[in-house]
Amino acid sequence: MKLNHLKLIIIIGLITSNLFSQDYKLGKVTIEELKEKRHPIDSSAAAAILFKKGESKFEINSSGEWTLVTDVDYKIKIYKKEGLDNANQEVYYYVGGAREETLRFKNAVTYNLVDGKIEKTKLKSDGEFKEEINEDNKVKKITMPQVKEGSIIEYSYTLRSPFIVKFDDWYFQSEIPVNHVEYSVYVPKYFKYRTVITGYESVSVEDVAISTGSFPQQKYTYTIENVPALKEENFVTNIKNYTSILKNELVSISYPGEPVDNIALDWDGVVKTIYDDDRFGKELKSxxxxxxxxxxxxxxxxxxxxxxxxxxxxxxxKMTWNDNNGVFTKDGVRKAYKNKTGNVAEINLILIAMLKEAGIEANPILVSTRKNGIALYPNRTAFNYVVAGIEVQDDVILLDATNKNLTVGMLPLRAVNWYGRIVRERGSSNEIDLLDVSHSNENVIILGKINADGKIEGKLRRQLTRYNSLLHRDNYSEVSEDSYIEKLENRYKSVEIGEYKVDNLKEVEKPVVETYSFVENNSVEIIGNKMYISPLMFFTLNENPFKVDERKYPVDFHFPFKDSYNVSLTIPDGYEVEFLPEASSLLMENGYGVFRYNVSSSEKSIQMLVNFNVNAFYVPSQNYATLKNFFKIMIEKQTEKIILIKK
Incomplete structure (x- = not known):
């Protein structure tokens, strides 16, 4: 599936339009605002950002060093107790290297309505905290005082940064509704930035030349009104991929009378920059x-x-992953090898180096993890992960040694994210499709008998391949058998499990195979002289996971899969089949999904064969209505009853 199936609204460059003229300033809180009981558009909102306003300007000192100064103002209304968490705010900043960012909170005030009058409570020093995330990054946090239902909180902060190549991302959306967002960027005429706006919300942009001040500038103002809350939906791995965000990266610098200094890189430039770094290319040669x-x-x-x-x-x-990503080594491959632990780069660069020394043409593949987002354009932070790739004919064998349950040819799901980029020592690079993977299967065979009291006894065999087996091993390989059986019984409900056995749990190249006996108590309903049977029993999908009428985001199924169920049930003595559901075959548009259902009977037994396939990682949002209806019809068919009647 190609990237454009996401249907993201990506704006490269700038669009001119009219802006709203209303003035948004801190300190102008009214009694009417404090009395407001619910958000006028989203009555379910626990809180809302009444406005978020920012401004980024450049300063230059006598040494010719630039500083990017960003001021941000927030005004937030609390409607419900669930919104009280908004009293806690935090901002991250960079402190590594010779030059550091500085961050300062200010104008932090809580407003409440007390006896019909506005009461102001200012933030004191004991409500501000600073934490060190690592040696390069810190975070400042504030906890606003006297926040309760009905409160309005205001605060601002100033971030001073010497790093002008890439702005901090500007978010137009939040987990709560935003009434008004406005962001102005004053760019010196000497600088040219690439701007990208991702997401689904329409942002207005105004472009105005500014001739006053120490140097000529271009002012870009981005405005949006009534932004809906960013709500998590089922089957979304990283909501940031679909959030409305402004990204800026420096393309070139052109001072008067000097040649143009091109800063931005194409993909080959990004790759070269990474490969030439001692923490990458040099480590491959050791x-x-x-x-x-x-x-x-x-x-x-x-x-x-x-x-x-x-x-x-x-x-x-040999190696144990320390849970740290990165395309560069931290302590180096030699130390990681000795200590038997390292980050992603250290482990997989060791793997690549050993393969190369053994005469295998292996090369690094740069990847952006699902949490890091989609690499929309060439930039230095596009990739945060590296795996090994072996090119054979028209294919690439992928390897990642960070997970002990992976097999050759598979990546962990965190790294299966659209495209990677293979990096060759001689300087060339190519895009690699990471979504070109085989289906993961779950095959279930059930042999059972229906008792006269409505219980179903039987034996079950379940076989899992590829990502299904990987997830099972990751989740349950260290869990005791008794605990796992308890989890199964809680998942399936009304089922008693015995004689459990699992094969190949440690042999990762083979499918995981479970077998167990069971007694099921809830799939047969006896009414008079008839039995109403749910033949898929505890594997029946009873509820549609897609409930909303419209969806903005693609549906992420994590990986393509094929589920099959082969069920054979012996009919109790004295009964015969009165009704069998009709066979059914569903094919979703573009082949995204397939469902086939067939049931037959003989004098003594009922046979059922059900297949359910999802053939893509993602189903685009424009196909959501069809997908929802596909699941609706499939569930209706699965929940149809087989009817037995006494002879």
């Missing part, structure tokens, strides 16, 4: 630390396939 081990690993192995498998398993078992 090999003395593993040479003795490698000789033992590949001794006697004749084929590349055997060598790849052996080296991959060695690194996978």
């Amino acid at each position: 090999k003395s630390y593993f040479e003795d081990d490698l000789k033992i690993i590949i001794e006697g192995l004749a084929t590349d396939k055997e060598k790849i498998q052996a080296i991959y398993k060695f690194v996978q078992n």
Whole structure:
């Protein structure tokens, strides 16, 4: 599926339009605002941002060093107790390196209506905190005083940054409604920025030349009204991918009488910058630390396939991921190898270096994780993850040694995000489709019998492949059998499980296979001389996961899958089939989904075969209505009853 299926509204460049003339300033709180009981547009809102207003300007000192100064004002209304968390606010800033950012909160006041009068409570010093996230980043937090239902809180902050290549992202949306957002950027005429607005909300932009001041500037003002709350929906991995955000990156600098200094990079430039960094390219050339081990690993192995498998398993078992992403090493591959732990780059660059030394043409693939978002345009922070790739004919074998349950050819789901970029030592690079993966299967076979009292007894075999087996191993390989059976019984309800067995839990190249006996108490209803049977039993999907009428975001199924259910039920003595549901076959438009249902009977038994396939990672939002209806029809068919009648 191509990126344009997301139907994001991406604005590159600038659009001129009229702006709202209303003045938004702090300190102008009215009794009417404090009396307001609910948001006028979204009555369910626990709180709302009445306005968010920002301004970014450039300053230059006598040494010719630029500073980007950003002032931001917030005015927030609390409607319900669920909105009291908005009393806590935080802003992150960078403190690593020779030059640092500084952050200062100010004008922080809580307003309440007390005995018909406006009461102001200012933030004191004990309500402000500073925390160190790591050696490069800090966060300042404030906790506003006297916040209760009906309060209005106001605050502002100033961020001074020496880093002018990339602005902090400006968010037009929040988890609560936003009545008005306004952001002005004053750009010196010497600078040219690439601007991108992502998301689904329409942002107005005004472009005005400013001739006053120490240097000529261009003022860009971005405005939007009545922005709906950004609400999490089912089947969305990273809501930030669909949020309305302004991004700025410096393209070039052109001072009078000097040649143009091109700053922005194309993808080849991004790749070169990363590869030339000592924390990346140089680490790939280091090999003395593993040479003795490698000789033992590949001794006697004749084929590349055997060598790849052996080296991959060695690194996978030796190294433990420290949960840190990154395309650059932190402590270096040599130290990581010695300590048997490292970040993503350290582990996978070790893997690539060992493969190369064994004669395998392996190269790094740069990836943006799902949490990091989609790499929309070439920039230095587009990628935050690196895996190994082996090019064979028209395919690329992907490897990631950070997860001990992965197999050759698979990436962890966190790294399966649209496209990656393979980086070759000789300087070339190519886009790699990360979504071109096989289906993950769940195959269930049930042999059971219906008792005269309506209970169903039987045996079940469940086989899981690829991501289904990976998730099962990640979630349950360290869980005791008794705890797992308890979880199964809680998930399926009305089921008693016995004689449980699981095969291949530690053999990751093989499918996970579960077998167990069960007694099911809730799939047969006896009314008079008839039995009404739900033949899929505890695997029946009873509720449509897609409830809203419209959806702005694509539906993310995490991975393509094929589920199949083969059920055979013995009819109790003295009964015969009165009604069987008709066979059904559904095909969703563009082949996104397939559902096939067939049931038949003989004198002694009922046979059912159900197949449900989802053939894509994502279903675009414009296909949402069709998808919702597809699930509706599928659920209706699954919940149809087989009717038995006494002879």
